[in-house]
Amino acid sequence: MSASQFFGSWQLVSWKIPGPDGVPHFPLGPDAKGLLVYAPDGYMFAALMAVGRPNFLGSDPLGGTADEAKNAMRGYHTYCGRYRLEETRVVHMVDMCLCPNLLGTKQIRYYRFEGDQLVLTTPPLTRAGVKGIAELIWQRAPDVSA
Helix, strand or coil, X not given: CCXXXXXXXXXXXXXXXXXXXXXXXXXXXXXXXXXXXXXXXXXXXXXXXXXXXXXXCCCCCCCCCHHHHHHHHHCEEEEEEXXXXXXXXXXXXXXXXXXXXXXXXXXXXXXXXXXXXXXXXCCCEEECCEEECCEEEEEECCCCCC
């Protein structure tokens, strides 16, 4: 594995957790969107969101009613910080996060490459009330710099 395989931007293909009955659960829906970036300088960020989240009634992005804010947060997951590559895993060290409980934590992801896709799996966790090992499939994003 070469560190340069990670460098760049990745678009979410799917994020699923098998439920206790084996049926896949999609924490942000089966059509969730996401962007994952690994920079050569050792920083990363991940942002994932449910499609079709309702707008706030007002125009203040830091405003909204308590229900609007709650629903917006439930449909979005993001964090960023430094990362470290190890033999079979990448460790994300969370410096900033929408969910304050993750600040300062190390998020472990086991990785494998399948063609131009990066597959990340987690240790057992709970997301949207479902416990299990999550699988996130990422497709290398097209280069739009040209």
